[in-house]
Amino acid sequence: MRRKAVAALPPDKxxxxxxxxxxxxxxxxxxxxxxxxxxxVLATGGVLALKGPTWWHVSGTGKYxxxxxxxxxxxxxxxxxxxxxxxxxxxxxxxxxxxxxxTGVVCFLTAIGTAFSGYLVQQNFDxxxxxxxxxxxxxxxxxxxxxxxxxxxxxxxxxxxxxxxVLGLLTAWHILLVRxxxxxxxxxxxxxxxxxxxxSAPSPAGRP
Amino acid sequence: xxxxxxxxxxGRSLASSVDLNGPGHYLHWGFIQLxxxxxxxxxxxxxxxxxxxxxxFPGGRR
Numbered sequence: 001m002r003r004k005a006v007a008a009l010p011p012d013k014x015x016x017x018x019x020x021x022x023x024x025x026x027x028x029x030x031x032x033x034x035x036x037x038x039x040x041v042l043a044t045g046g047v048l049a050l051k052g053p054t055w056w057h058v059s060g061t062g063k064y065x066x067x068x069x070x071x072x073x074x075x076x077x078x079x080x081x082x083x084x085x086x087x088x089x090x091x092x093x094x095x096x097x098x099x100x101x102x103t104g105v106v107c108f109l110t111a112i113g114t115a116f117s118g119y120l121v122q123q124n125f126d127x128x129x130x131x132x133x134x135x136x137x138x139x140x141x142x143x144x145x146x147x148x149x150x151x152x153x154x155x156x157x158x159x160x161x162x163x164x165x166v167l168g169l170l171t172a173w174h175i176l177l178v179r180x181x182x183x184x185x186x187x188x189x190x191x192x193x194x195x196x197x198x199x200s201a202p203s204p205a206g207r208p
Numbered sequence: 209x210x211x212x213x214x215x216x217x218x219g220r221s222l223a224s225s226v227d228l229n230g231p232g233h234y235l236h237w238g239f240i241q242l243x244x245x246x247x248x249x250x251x252x253x254x255x256x257x258x259x260x261x262x263x264x265f266p267g268g269r270r
Contacts (some may be wrong), residue, residue: 024267026260076250082257 012177022189031178037076038171041042042164044069047159053123080108092184095191100177107170114167118157120149131155148190 048056048067056062064167084104093101119130138144148154185191233244 024265026263026265027257030260078253078256082260083255085257086252086260 009176020183020185022186023183025198027086028183030079030086031168033174034076034077034083035171037072037079038167040072041069042168044072045160045164057123077115080111084108087184088120090184091187094184094187096118097177097184098182100174100181101172103174103177107167108175110163110167114159114163117155117163120155121152122158123152148201153180194196 003126045067048062048069051065056066087101087104116134120127135144135184138149147158182191186196235242236249243248
């Protein structure tokens with residue numbers, strides 16, 4: 001298993017020190033911005049879970065961390081949507097990268113569910129309103145049989161345990177697939193993976 | 209004025225420019241209903257996307 005893992009992702013491919021020249025563009029930074037936002041979301045969420053609602057609703061520091069959690073989610077969704085548009089118009093599933101694309105799409109859907117369950121556990125009138133509206137929508141398509149958005153305890157567990165765990169696993173899988181198959185080249189460029197060289201082989205960014 | 213006082217006064221002046229105490233503003237187009245806040249965010253995403261395509265990357269032309 002170790003030999004297979006090292007063969008698929010040797011250190012030069014897992015953590016390359018140089019990237020292909022076509023990556024010298026701002027459009028390639030939104031993936032890593034999404035990951036950075038996710039790390040802030042997970043860290044602030046961890047602090048909120050440690051301290052509890054009597055802290056984040058009352059103390060100044062608690063309200064600050066609660067706001068950091070909210071705004072890092074806003075940035076996460078912002079960057080992820082721009083990343084999605086960029087990869088869609090690059091047709092990023094080319095060159096045996098279909099699974100990379102699919103895991104990214106499932107990450108996106110899971111992130112929407114995680115953010116939605118977060119809005120349900122704010123413990124204010126807004127969360128009650130969202131739960132009441134969502135209940136009708138979800139029941140109308142039969143999804144309400146599997147979970148109850150008006151059950152606070154159930155939604156809290158989905159938000160802080162199940163969905164972050166699934167999202168973390170999917171994100172790790174997505175990143176490993178990106179490293180394995182390499183960053184997708186522009187449509188008119190030669191794919192280093194097809195040329196029989198590793199993604200780190202071409203000249204460094206900015207030095208074509 | 210202390211630094212904290214300066215930041216508080218700046219915060220108040222910024223907060224007063226957008227009044228968030230009240231119901232949100234919504235746009236209606238047939239069966240489509242969209243809040244102005246969400247429309248602004250979508251517009252910002254489009255602007256950032258286009259800017260990322262057009263703006264030169266530092267060191268990219270060397």
